[in-house]
Amino acid sequence: MTGARLCLAAMTAFTLVAGCGGGGDPGPSAAQAGETLKTHITQLMTKADLRDFDVTDPGGKDVPCGDEGTKRTYGVKSTFRMDQEVLIAELVGTLKDVWGYKVDHVVVPYQGKTVLKLASARTTVTLDLPETDVLTVTGETDCVADGT
Template sequence: MAVPAWRGYAVSLTVLFTLTGCVASTAPEVPTAAQAGETLKDHITRTLTKAQAKDVEVTDAGGKDIPCGDGKVKRTYAATGKESIGSPDSDILTLSLIGALDTVAEYDLTARNASDTSQEAVNKDLHLRIVLSSPARGQMLVKGETECLPAK
């Protein structure tokens, strides 16, 4: 006996919707601000190391919850360093920082506040925003913040 075509489609759609539901339920949990703040600190520190910055100095140690409203908070972190790659040119140092960040984690460059000496990068999955810049010849600055996230 032949099975009507609509039954085959119905079974296929049922399986598809069931699998889609399973995939949707495995979405990563949103980190707390403290967890994202530690990731931010790690990414900034590793970026400056990979860009071969010397005399690295933490200018914003972070670790403090900054209220955003709705019970959410964000964290910040920033560090500076001096060039050691042989070129004090700010454009080249900014490119060096972008390349270094790319080896640390996947970030997307945004057009927001972009210039030859300053670039913003965002990682939506990790809820992080980092600004890579060279504010003066021979100087590197990497600063970042988390999105507004749950405090606990």
């Protein structure tokens, strides 16, 4: 084998071994993602000057999901006194600009129910206006296999 071919073979073998090593970041556990979710939602409410909110779902518990997986949840509720479209736009903008969330879908157009995801953190946040001057922000983590 010539030197160039030997070098190419060695590089190919190294690439295959390195690529199969499984050394990639598995991402956060459900507990870690749950803490991130709680932090993001709490800071979101503070940034939007909605400091007087009630925690409707304190989270902190593993919720069984999928095939031997768990997820975490967290939720808050607040009243507000501003145009609801402006509020939702501000909240969506903060989630996107500060943490990098992406709009997953708008469930109810023109009524404020919007779902955003942050894949790297394994979190989903739902903004909803279930009644006049009432905002709910709920979140859940992805279903994470135990041990991940």
